[in-house]
Amino acid sequence: MEISRHWRLAKQRYALVGEVCPNCEHKIFPPRDICPDCGEEAQDLYQFSGRGEVYSYTQVQQAPTGFEEYAPYTVALIKLEEGPMLTAQLTDMGKRPVSIGMPVEMVTRKLRSDGERGMLIYGYKFRPAIAS
Amino acid sequence: MPEDKLLRPNRDVGIIGYGAYIPRYRLPASEVARIWKGENFKGPPGEKAVAGLDEDVITMSIEASRNALARAAIDPTEIRAVWVGSESHPYAVKPTSTVVAEAIGAVPNTLAADWQFACKAGTEAMQAAIGFVGSGMAEVALSVGMDKAQGRPGGALEYTAGAGGAAYLIGTADRSLVTIEASYSFTTDTPDFFRRANEKYPEHGERFTGEPAYFKHVTAAADEIMQSSGLKAEDFAFAVFHQPNAKFPTRVARSLGFIPEQLKPGLLVPMIGNTYAGSALVGLTAILDIARPDERILMVSYGSGAGSDSFIFKTTENLIHRRELAPATLEYISRRTEIDYATYARYRGKLVSK
Ligand SMILES: [Zn+2]
Numbered sequence: 223m224e225i226s227r228h229w230r231l232a233k234q235r236y237a238l239v240g241e242v243c244p245n246c247e248h249k250i251f252p253p254r255d256i257c258p259d260c261g262e263e264a265q266d267l268y269q270f271s272g273r274g275e276v277y278s279y280t281q282v283q284q285a286p287t288g289f290e291e292y293a294p295y296t297v298a299l300i301k302l303e304e305g306p307m308l309t310a311q312l313t314d315m316g317k318r319p320v321s322i323g324m325p326v327e328m329v330t331r332k333l334r335s336d337g338e339r340g341m342l343i344y345g346y347k348f349r350p351a352i353a354s
Numbered sequence: 355m356p357e358d359k360l361l362r363p364n365r366d367v368g369i370i371g372y373g374a375y376i377p378r379y380r381l382p383a384s385e386v387a388r389i390w391k392g393e394n395f396k397g398p399p400g401e402k403a404v405a406g407l408d409e410d411v412i413t414m415s416i417e418a419s420r421n422a423l424a425r426a427a428i429d430p431t432e433i434r435a436v437w438v439g440s441e442s443h444p445y446a447v448k449p450t451s452t453v454v455a456e457a458i459g460a461v462p463n464t465l466a467a468d469w470q471f472a473c474k475a476g477t478e479a480m481q482a483a484i485g486f487v488g489s490g491m492a493e494v495a496l497s498v499g500m501d502k503a504q505g506r507p508g509g510a511l512e513y514t515a516g517a518g519g520a521a522y523l524i525g526t527a528d529r530s531l532v533t534i535e536a537s538y539s540f541t542t543d544t545p546d547f548f549r550r551a552n553e554k555y556p557e558h559g560e561r562f563t564g565e566p567a568y569f570k571h572v573t574a575a576a577d578e579i580m581q582s583s584g585l586k587a588e589d590f591a592f593a594v595f596h597q598p599n600a601k602f603p604t605r606v607a608r609s610l611g612f613i614p615e616q617l618k619p620g621l622l623v624p625m626i627g628n629t630y631a632g633s634a635l636v637g638l639t640a641i642l643d644i645a646r647p648d649e650r651i652l653m654v655s656y657g658s659g660a661g662s663d664s665f666i667f668k669t670t671e672n673l674i675h676r677r678e679l680a681p682a683t684l685e686y687i688s689r690r691t692e693i694d695y696a697t698y699a700r701y702r703g704k705l706v707s708k
Pocket of ligand 1 (some may be wrong): 244246248258259260
């Protein structure tokens with residue numbers, strides 16, 4: 223992926239910044255500039271809390287190119303507390319098993335590197351919520 | 355001009371937010387000993403925190419900074435400097451601080467820079483932040499000390515080279531959780547520990563690291579700040595020092611007149627190892643997690659090369675409820691998954707599959 227594309231995605235990918243619809247307050251992630259609920263134009267930035275729960279998950283044994291060093295890992299469908307659903311890798315599971323409904327929180331982690339000489343790519347993952 | 359050598363800002367400043375980060379994996383020192391010394395060798399006590407496969411100084415600094423922001427309860431665009439001190443920045447050229455600034459929402463009206471001075475890179479950034487806010491150039495500056503420490507496989511450093519650190523938001527004293535009463539820096543050219551460019555692991559001068567290096571600098575920095583402030587060990591509720599092991603800070607604390615009770619809350623090295631640029635700073639977070647209002651804390655860092663920064667902090671009423679807004683340092687420490695040496699080797703990237 224070219225450097226310019228990574229750069230444009232940084233805000234949403236590092237910090238879970240999406241959009242909120244000025245008309246119906248629907249929270250949108252990933253940002254798409256149009257409210258999926260009422261069809262209004264929606265470009266106001268919205269900072270998601272990062273809290274959510276595991277809606278569904280799958281174990282990845284054969285990782286795609288660039289992710290081999292992390293296999294095996296779990297990819298989950300996360301339902302954010304503000305509503306949207308997104309796909310993300312789970313991290314810091316330690317020895318605990320994944321379960322549907324498990325409370326998770328967003329962390330910014332290394333997703334992969336573009337080879338030995340290329341850039342490091344960071345983005346959101348989710349881990350079991352730390353009680354606080 | 356005053357007679358003493360303390361560093362004095364033009365206006366009073368303090369810590370308006372602080373945050374720790376410690377990764378969840380733990381490698382007991384006995385496991386390192388098992389690999390390199392054999393099954394029957396009784397290794398040193400304690401264990402160290404190890405970063406996961408997807409963690410580095412950038413990701414750990416982001417989390418600690420988010421915790422500091424949560425406690426400060428400020429808009430991140432108020433931050434006018436993001437300064438990260440480390441000896442394990444992921445890029446050789448490309449600042450860690452730019453990624454951190456972007457991730458916490460401090461861009462674009464901010465300075466960003468990476469600091470390096472072995473294990474005192476983080477307190478160096480804190481001194482600079484005190485000056486930056488203290489001069490009136492900025493209202494808020496972020497300083498971070500964070501490391502994913504390197505130790506040569508089988509070498510003495512491998513038993514303790516840990517991962518973690520802390521972030522501090524420095525602002526004006528009126529909005530502080532902790533005020534900064536004094537700071538001081540002491541530096542000489544001392545080649546006790548170093549890593550040449552493009553080398554993977556640092557070299558250290560064995561016996562040379564103690565007396566002429568750690569003890570000389572830490573003692574000088576502590577003596578100057580305590581004498582100039584007219585304070586004795588008993589005037590402090592807590593003291594925290596750079597902690598490459600448990601022995602050094604324990605010995606220097608005793609020689610300065612501190613008792614074990616003052617040292618213990620900030621002495622995290624037996625549980626997380628030496629977090630290099632994060633070492634004294636993460637120890638301070640554990641103290642702030644439990645301190646009461648109006649208590650004094652002495653912090654002295656040490657960086658090989660060599661130098662020490664010393665600080666006198668005083669807690670305020672604000673600390674008590676604000677600290678609840680982010681995870682306590684002991685919560686990170688108790689979130690513990692023990693790993694064996696093979697897993698450690700994989701997490702540290704010591705295994706290469708192609
Ligand atoms: Zn809408």
